[in-house]
Amino acid sequence: EAEVAQSPRYKITEKSQAVAFWCDPISGHATLYWYRQILGQGPELLVQFQDESVVDDSQLPKDRFSAERLKGVDSTLKIQPAELGDSAMYLCASSLLPYTDTQYFGPGTRLTVL
Amino acid sequence: AQSVTQLDSQVPVFEEAPVELRCNYSSSVSVYLFWYVQYPNQGLQLLLKYLSGSTLVKGINGFEAEFNKSQTSFHLRKPSVHISDTAEYFCAVSQGGGAQKLVFGQGTRLTINP
Structure with missing residues (x-):
């Protein structure tokens, strides 16, 4: 069964350092999502791509976060510089169509900022 | 803005007993509703x-x-x-009729006791 791949699974960094997360969606899925899940809370959408275009990044802290999906396939989420409050699980999901279609989630990257 | 309230943060039940996990949403328009499950150390699954x-x-x-x-x-x-x-269960809502992102509740941890 096809799955969403994410790497790394765990990342520990010091504040002010740069970190990057990678996501490979299920083949053929045009829509890709990055979520942040703080411990004890539900996922919150950071950015949504349709193919290579950003369709929603309203909750992305653009002063330090960036996301790209250059060829409309895999995607990278970057944080520079990392802050203590960025410690969370970062989840990637993909779907064939946006909004009502089933989203398939990867295992996530757990980020700890010291 | 839409919001989702999961009324119980934790629900312990005995094996073979029935269970109900409660979810309320706030929206005055049509909505799409979802339940996702997150098993330990895994991504969310519809x-x-x-x-x-x-x-x-x-x-x-x-x-x-x-x-x-x-x-x-x-x-x-x-x-x-x-x-x-045994897992974390998330209720999510998306406003119907347009391009609206998923908003997740804070989750309910279901624990099954033998």
Whole structure:
């Protein structure tokens, strides 16, 4: 069964350092999502791509976060510089169509900022 | 803005007992509703979704949910739980009729005791 791949699974960094997360969606899925899940809370959408275009990044802290999906396939989420409050699980999901279609989630990257 | 309230942060039940996980949403317009499950150290997986039609929705692993528009609720139920149902359950809502992102509740941790 096809799955969403994410790497790394765990990342520990010091504040002010740069970190990057990678996501490979299920083949053929045009829509890709990055979520942040703080411990004890539900996922919150950071950015949504349709193919290579950003369709929603309203909750992305653009002063330090960036996301790209250059060829409309895999995607990278970057944080520079990392802050203590960025410690969370970062989840990637993909779907064939946006909004009502089933989203398939990867295992996530757990980020700890010291 | 839409919001989702999961009324119980933790629900302990005994194996083979019935369970109900409660979810209320705030929206004055049509909505799409989802339940996702997150097993330990895994990504989220769709249990079921309501887009339109019958208000009783059946999902995987014996779960079902009922959409109640007058009470703005979408409670999840299972008549007999198993140890393997131990997980975090998330209710999510998307506003219907347009391009609206998923908004997740804070989650309910279901613990099954033998």
